[in-house]
Amino acid sequence: MNFFWSKKTPDVLYTVIVCKSCSERQTRAFADGDVVLAEAKCTKCAGSARIEMIYSAPPMQQ
Amino acid sequence: MCAKLDIGEFISFGDDDALLTLIWILPVLIFVLYGQRIQLYITSNEIKKKIIELGQYTTDSRNDLLAYTKREVGANLDEKIDRFLEYFTIMPVDMDPAGMVERVRHVIRLREDSTRAHIRSLAPDLPESEIARTQTLVEVCATLRSLYSMINHMFLTAKRQKNYPLILPLQMILPFVMQQAEALRSSIPAFERCVPVGDGIGPVVVGSMMTGLEKRDVAFQTVAADSEMEGRRLVLVKAKGPMPTVGRINDALDSVIRESKPDAIVMVDAALKLEGEESGIVAHGFGAAMGGSGAERAEIEALATQAQIPVHSVIVKQSVNDALAPMPKAIADSAGKAHEALRTAILENTKAGQLVAVIGVGNTSGVLQ
Numbered sequence: 001m002n003f004f005w006s007k008k009t010p011d012v013l014y015t016v017i018v019c020k021s022c023s024e025r026q027t028r029a030f031a032d033g034d035v036v037l038a039e040a041k042c043t044k045c046a047g048s049a050r051i052e053m054i055y056s057a058p059p060m061q062q
Numbered sequence: 063m064c065a066k067l068d069i070g071e072f073i074s075f076g077d078d079d080a081l082l083t084l085i086w087i088l089p090v091l092i093f094v095l096y097g098q099r100i101q102l103y104i105t106s107n108e109i110k111k112k113i114i115e116l117g118q119y120t121t122d123s124r125n126d127l128l129a130y131t132k133r134e135v136g137a138n139l140d141e142k143i144d145r146f147l148e149y150f151t152i153m154p155v156d157m158d159p160a161g162m163v164e165r166v167r168h169v170i171r172l173r174e175d176s177t178r179a180h181i182r183s184l185a186p187d188l189p190e191s192e193i194a195r196t197q198t199l200v201e202v203c204a205t206l207r208s209l210y211s212m213i214n215h216m217f218l219t220a221k222r223q224k225n226y227p228l229i230l231p232l233q234m235i236l237p238f239v240m241q242q243a244e245a246l247r248s249s250i251p252a253f254e255r256c257v258p259v260g261d262g263i264g265p266v267v268v269g270s271m272m273t274g275l276e277k278r279d280v281a282f283q284t285v286a287a288d289s290e291m292e293g294r295r296l297v298l299v300k301a302k303g304p305m306p307t308v309g310r311i312n313d314a315l316d317s318v319i320r321e322s323k324p325d326a327i328v329m330v331d332a333a334l335k336l337e338g339e340e341s342g343i344v345a346h347g348f349g350a351a352m353g354g355s356g357a358e359r360a361e362i363e364a365l366a367t368q369a370q371i372p373v374h375s376v377i378v379k380q381s382v383n384d385a386l387a388p389m390p391k392a393i394a395d396s397a398g399k400a401h402e403a404l405r406t407a408i409l410e411n412t413k414a415g416q417l418v419a420v421i422g423v424g425n426t427s428g429v430l431q
Contacts, residue, residue, distance in 0.1 A: 013257060013388055035304040036258055037269050037430040050273070053266070054258050054428060055394035056387065 011056040021047035030054055098226040105229055109217055112236055113210070119247045120210045123203045126250050130199060134192060135185045142184060146177060146200050147207050163364075167357040177201070191305035194283070198253045198306040198427075202246050209243055241382055249386035253306045258428040260384035260393045261353075264330040267376075267400045268300045268422025269431040277431060280317045284309035285431055291405065293414030297324065299421045306427035311352070312361040318419050319369055325416035327366055327373045328407050330400060331423035332393075335379035342396035343379040344403045351375035352423050371419075374411055376403045 013030030019042035026043060034051055042049040093100070124147065131139050151173050154165035174197075181196050182188065188196075213232065220228035252259050258266065275287040280299065289296040297318050301309030318324065331351040335341060350366070350373050352359040366373045378396050404420065412418050 011388070011390075016394075030257070032255060035256065035428050035430050036266055037273055038304075053389075053394045053397065055389050055391045056257075057391040 009058055012059045013054060013056050015051055016053040016055070017042070017049045018052045019045060019047055019049040021045055024049075025052075099224065102220075102224065102226045102229060105226075105233055106217070106221055109229065109232060109236060112240055113214055113217055116206075116210045116213060116240065116243050119243050120203075120206045123206050123247060123250055126254070127199050127203050130254055131196065134196070135188060139184055142180075143200070146180065147204050149173065149177070149204060150208070163357050163360040166355055167361070170355055170357060190283075194305035194307045195253060195256065198425075199250060202249055202253065206243060206246050209239055209246075213239060245382045245386040248383065248388075252386070252388045253427055256304055256306065256428045258389045259386055259425055260380045260389050261332045261386065261424040262389060262426055262429050263332050263378045263380075263393055263397060263400060264422040264424040265300045265303060265426035265429045265431075266394075266397050266422075267330045267404060268298050268420055269303065269426070269429050270397075270401070271296075271420070272298050272300065272431040281310040281313035283307045284311060284314040286314060286318065287431070291408055291418075294408060294412050295415075295417045296408070297322075297417065297419045299419060300431055301422075301424075301426040303426035303429040303431055306425055308354070308423075308425050310358075311421055311423060312358045312365070315362055315365055315419060315421065319365060319371075322417060323369055324371055324419040326408075326412050327362075327371055327419045327421065328404060328411075329373065329375045329421045329423055330404055331375065331377055332380050332385050333377035334385070335381060339379055340392070341380045341384050341390065342392035342399075344396055344399040345377050345379065346403050346407050347375050347377065349373055349375060351377050372411065374407045376400055376407055 014027050015030045015034045017026045017028070017040045018024070019026075022042060022045040024042055024044040026049075034054055036051055036054055038051045040049045040051050041047075124143075128140055128143060131143060151169060154162060154169060156162060177197055177200060178193060181193050181200070213236065216232045217229070220226075220232065249259060251257075271289060272285075272287045275289055275298070277285045277287045279302070280286040283302045283305075284299065285302045286297055286299045289298055299311065299314045299318065301307050301311070315327070327350075329351045331353070333345075333351060335343065350359050350362045352362065362373070365371075378393060378400050380390075380393055384390050384393055408418050408420070
């Protein structure tokens with residue numbers, strides 16, 4: 001529960017990667033060098049994937 | 063019959079209690095004589111706190127910029143960076159509005175080109191993307207500094223003159239200035255790390271349509287690609303990512319129109335939401351959607367009017383903070399809806415075989431194509 005005196009937790013950056021072959025959608029913490037629409041590697045099938053989005057959100061919300 | 067009013071009895075509550083009368087009348091006298099000064103004191107204390115906060119933003123952003131240049135450029139450039147931050151821009155005289163757009167554009171481009179040239183002269187080996195990043199950070203810090211100087215000047219003037227009415231306009235504009243300052247402050251880590259900002263939703267939507275296509279440079283830091291959608295030929299235009307730049311969309315459109323006149327222009331951009339509206343709402347409208355000084359938008363409007371090309375816009379609503387901070391999830395989630403709205407705008411307003419210029423407007427930080 002948030003009270004008006006409680007400090008807001010800073011937002012965290014997330015990177016969303018979508019695999020072109022198995023359509024696996026993976027959300028992980030942002031790493032320096034990540035850019036939207038860049039090529040990446042699928043962690044499930046090791047196929048070619050793409051960074052679909054980078055966004056900021058509170059740590060728990062994904 | 064009217065009873066005679068005894069003022070003495072009225073203000074002394076019946077008895078001749080001088081002390082009570084004094085307690086009653088003294089504050090009235092103080093407020094009558096010194097009311098404005100008391101208000102000035104209370105208001106200026108509140109404003110002072112905000113100015114200290116604004117000053118802190120200015121100092122922090124400068125320190126971040128210096129740390130960034132030390133890290134990336136590898137040299138101690140404190141003195142030179144401070145000189146950049148002191149640059150000012152004198153906007154053209156508007157007594158004669160004829161040719162105002164060209165004059166504003168000329169001054170703004172002069173500032174942009176000079177800052178870029180100076181950054182390049184400090185580090186000749188720095189790639190274009192790093193120059194764009196440093197330039198964006200310099201512009202953010204310079205804007206914060208000018209906001210601080212302007213507000214501090216208004217505050218000190220009102221205080222020195224002990225003039226309460228002078229402080230009222232400051233009290234009214236300060237919340238909006240602080241909102242803008244907070245947004246600018248939060249944009250620094252985003253531009254430093256090359257992360258997409260809320261304003262980048264236009265480049266995200268159009269950039270995703272460009273993937274796998276052959277890109278060509280159409281204007282300074284601006285790319286275009288040819289595509290197709292249900293029989294319509296598309297010319298996709300956006301700023302060249304992933305460096306933080308907005309490109310030169312007006313020059314790009316001019317070039318596109320010279321090559322082959324499009325039958326419609328559809329622009330995708332972030333737009334400021336109204337209070338009470340949710341972030342990430344997608345709307346379709348008419349006219350050129352573009353922020354900035356207004357000079358670029360005026361040129362796009364002039365080009366479209368001259369060539370009689372209808373201009374449609376798809377906007378993603380967001381606050382000032384969302385536009386400059388790392389892209390919030392609500393805005394990122396609206397990319398699909400914005401893409402769908404763009405598709406609808408193209409299909410509903412053009413026929414098969416027609417040419418459509420699709421422009422992703424906004425800062426393309428952290429967004430490829």
